[in-house]
Amino acid sequence: MVEKAEEILEFEIDDIKPITLGKRARHSIDFDGMKRSLACLPSAPMYERSYMHKDTVSHVLVSQNFEFIFTASSDGFLKFWKKAAVGIEFVKTFRAHLTKISGLALSKNEQRLATVCTMEQTMKLFDVSNFDVIHIIKLEFTPSVCEFINKTTSLSPLLAIADALLPKIWIVNTEQN
DSSP: OHHHHHHHHOOOGGGOOOOOOOOOOOOOOOHHHHHHHHHTSOOOTTOOOOOOOSSOEEEEEEOTTTOEEEEEETTSEEEEEEEOSSSEEEEEEEEOOSSOOOEEEEOTTSSEEEEEETTTTEEEEEETTTTEEEEEEEOSSOEEEEEEOSOTTOSSOEEEEEESSSSOEEEEETTOO
């Protein structure tokens, strides 16, 4: 076996043939068209990049203590923003749900943010200070809207979720697994 491997590795330099590539098509550059396109771009001194939603904004929440703004759109995206001296700054975006977010709620102590989705029957809980998802819960009912119902000093935030199909409100302890 070793001898065969050595035979395979032996070759003559003359046996190697160069690969020929086809000719590349020559493209002419339309500098006048390029100048017209560049002239149409925004040129304001504050223009950097747009972090706007790509679909209709369905929810907006504002944190009074930490100066955060949370926006949700019809395509399931959740965005975190921070108030700045002038305007707002983009912080983070999440694909919270695959379809429209039906409910968005901020806890009284502003440490937790909850989203619910009717189509997916899920609830997601976010840690506001760390900008992270901490719980994803598959619900046994169809949620419509949600709101935190605990006191500001409560260590265990309770989330009230309305059922979209029945006249019920479900209470979920968001700190339990």
